[in-house]
Amino acid sequence: MSHEDEEIDEERLRTARVVAETVERSLAPYRGLVPEEMLAQLREAIEDELVKNPYSVALLRQLMARPAPESSGEVPREGAPLDGRDPGRTGGAAGGGREGA
Known part of the structure; x- marks a missing residue:
């Protein structure tokens, strides 16, 4: 990644909602306690x-x-069959195609 690409990526991150929300949550305990x-x-x-x-x-x-x-x-899960069955599997019911299953 070039230096210019890094700067563009950094600017994109600075304007991201998740960054703004994280900064605001981090500052919340200090509001009213420290100077602006x-x-x-x-x-x-x-x-x-x-x-x-x-x-x-x-x-x-x-x-x-x-x-x-x-x-x-x-x-x-991406690529999992819609009916939860894998045609390549035989036997038990494991492999239902859901993450965390």
């Missing part, structure tokens, strides 16, 4: 860590690629 200037410094430090640290960047990319579902329940 300190909150601004904390905001910048937290955001920088989120968008520059390779580990947090990898997690953010995963979150952005597969957003949280609207409701809970079973999610079919």
